[in-house]
Amino acid sequence: MEQFCFGIDVGGTTIKIGLFHTDETLMKKWEIRTNKEDNGAHILQDISDAMKAEMEARGILPEQIRGVGIGLPGPVLPNGVVNHCVNLGWGMVPVETELSELFYNRPVKAGNDGNVAALGEAWFGSGKGYDDMVMLTLGTGLGGGVILGRRIVTGSHGAAAEVGHMPLYPKATKPCNCGKTGCLEQIASATGIVNHTRELLETTEIPSSLRGKENISAKAILDACQAADPLAEQVVEDFTDALGRGMAVIASVCDPQIFVIGGGVSKTGSWLMERLKKSYDKYVFFASRDALVVPASLGNDGGMFGAAALILS
Amino acid sequence: MEQFCFGIDVGGTTIKIGLFHTDETLMKKWEIRTNKEDNGAHILQDISDAMKAEMEARGILPEQIRGVGIGLPGPVLPNGVVNHCVNLGWGMVPVETELSELFYNRPVKAGNDGNVAALGEAWFGSGKGYDDMVMLTLGTGLGGGVILGRRIVTGSHGAAAEVGHMPLYPKATKPCNCGKTGCLEQIASATGIVNHTRELLETTEIPSSLRGKENISAKAILDACQAADPLAEQVVEDFTDALGRGMAVIASVCDPQIFVIGGGVSKTGSWLMERLKKSYDKYVFFASRDALVVPASLGNDGGMFGAAALILS
Known part of the structure; x- marks a missing residue:
């Protein structure tokens, strides 16, 4: 009898659902709205209903479902309880138990969305074929996931x-969102790129096409760098130096085969990966030199794929 | 039928051998000389002979041996081949296969001695009872082992x-043994403590009882710090700041429950652990704040215990 599983990625606006064959084939993906009414009390029921409807349409029986993987925007404790998801209105929710009870008592495995997206890249995306992978996602902050032996290190x-909160700048004084100072993400994130540009615009005379513009985005800065803008060049130099050194530090702890770079910034193209790799090579211990640096390939579907991998792994 | 295993720690001068019950009890430990003649060609035969003699004396049969774990002073590849042990005179040696063939074809697992000593602390020493542990060993350099889920991360x-080769000081110029600059072990190791003391003696006027002395050891510096020597106090402050920050960086990657500090320096006592913990707390991301910092407890036997754990795990 054929076996299947579901991969669910719960976001603040939509929930992505994927039905997978256990041979790792994606059969179908679709989205439902995240219903945040009553502090998100209907979310798990909505997910269960959506999965049941799809099974009925295809004639799939409950015993053909190996399990349901689910990625959530909050910390997930080892016992499968979510410890607050601010974006969903949740407090402490025993997700694995509750969703299993709603859904034919099938096994449910929950994980943090950042870690789960990394697992997705490792199983289905740019990290496929590598056992040990680190994903770094550049956004408001610097998040990611450490995957060793094809499993999440939680x-x-x-x-x-x-x-993102690696203390690489002990002499920095500007506070990070976490309350400390000198965190890597203050420089190595989309926000960091924008803030550093603003600083250089204010405190230096370096010529730049970005002067006088409002709401400069990280993408605009990267584009300016490719167009040989001197100030943007300096910003990207500082950014790649910081992130490359951070990657070398990570390698000194867990020595992965490959770094996968996610987030909007990573869509800029191979030139940025080449600069990151160059910076990594400058700082890394010789034994870890041949690690690869590549962009993520699953985009917003990474979490859904990774959630399925929670069951397949 | 009772089951046993052997834990072997191969050093450049002696080989430690432990016979363990699989209930994790150490039955006997002893040492043999490391015979480095003929490029170490007799070492594995000597080990096999020693184990066989002990089994005969106790009436233990080959099928009662679950396996042999062996720690070696060199890099061990995933296929059980050792890639050069300079201290033993070895080139590429398929240790697992060769020792197994010499020893009733019983299973053999090999590991790097630093990693294996960390596993020993995790199973039998200061890390006992914790799944996720990082050991840091302060000596000529800064070595260690990362243990996640009670297993070595290789x-x-x-x-x-x-x-030790974590690039935490991008602006440093003095070369490390690895060929790069700015490595953590240049400050956070026994050698680093001594070198930093020499520097401060030469370049500052800070009063110190260590002035005019030759061959100052790391232990003498730590003792002077406890005796309120101002220069030694500065050295220890810089050392604990560096290592505490390094530990916080490690936590941002793998978030262990406990740090175990090994090497001669760690025998100084609890005051040094307290200072390391204080520095760690200053730098670490809030979620990892409650990690413990404790001295290692197995001393030179850590490798032998850890080698047994390679079989028990």
């Missing part, structure tokens, strides 16, 4: 891969 | 836990 407090 | 090039 850490004893769920705080593994919190690499 | 890294894809065998270079996990090369934390």
Whole structure:
């Protein structure tokens, strides 16, 4: 009898659902709205209903479902309880137990969305074929996931891969969102790129096409760098130096085969990966030199794929 | 039928051998000389002979041996081949296969001695009872081991836990043994403590009882710090700041429950652990704050215990 599983990625606006064959084929993907009424009390029921409807349409029986993987925007404790998802209105929710009870008592495995997206890249995306991978996602902050032996390293407090808060700048004074100073993501993130540009515009005379513009985006800065803008060039130099060094530091702890770079910034193209790799090579211990640096390939579907991998792994 | 295993720690001068019950009890430990003649060609035969003699004396049969774990002073590839042990005179040696053939074809598992000593602390020493542990060993350099889920993280090039070469000082200019600059172990190691003391003696006027002395050891510097020597106090402050920050960086990658500090320096006592913990707390991401910092407890036997754990795990 054929076996299947579901991969669910719960976001603040939509929930992505994927039906997978256990041979790792994606059969269908679709989205439902995230119903945040009553502090998100209907979310798990909505997910269960959506899965049941699809099974009925295809004549799939409950015993053909190996399990349901689910990625959530909050910390997931080892016992499958989510410890607050601010974006969903959730407090402590025993997701694995509750969704299983709603859904034919099938096995449910929950994970943090950042870690789960990394697992998705490792199983179905740019990290496919590599056992040990680190994903770094550049956005408002710097998130990611550490995958060793094709499994998520969650850490004893769920705080593994919190690499954005790596204290690489002990002499920095500007506070990070986490309350400390000198965190890597203050420089190595989309926000960091924008802030650093603003600083250089204010404090230097370096010529730049960005002067006088409002709401400069990270993408605009990267584009300016490719167009040989001197100030944007300096910003990208500082950014790649910081992130490359951070990657070398990560390698000194867990020595992955490949770094996968996610987030909007990574869509800029191969030139940015080449500059990151060059910076990595400058700082890394010789034994880890041949690690690859590549962009993520699953985009917003990474979480859904990774959630399925929670069951397939 | 009772089951047993052997844990072997191969050093450049002696080989430690432990016979363990599979209930994790150490039955006996002893040492043999490391015979480095003929490029170490007799070492594995000597080990096999020693184990066989002990089994005969106790009436233990080959089928009662679950396996042999062996720690070696060199990089061990995933296929059980050792890639050069300079201290033993070895080139490429398929240790697992060769020792198994010499020893009733019983299973053999090999590991790098630093990683294996960390596994020993995790199973039998200061890390007992914790799944996720990082060991840091302060000596000529800064070595260690990353243990997650009670197993060694070796890294894809065998270079996990090369934390001594974490590039934390991008502006440093003095070369490290690895050929790069700015590595953590240049400050956070016994050698680093001594070198930093020499520097401060030469370049500052800070009063110190160490002035005019030759061959100052790391232990003498730590003792002077406890005796309120101002220069030694500065050295220890810089050392604990560096290592505490390094530990916070490690936590941002793998978030362990406990750090175990090994090497001669760690025998100084609890005051040094307290200072390291204080520095760690200053730098670490809040979620990982409650990690413990404790001294290693197995001393030179860590490798032998860890080698047994390779079989028990």
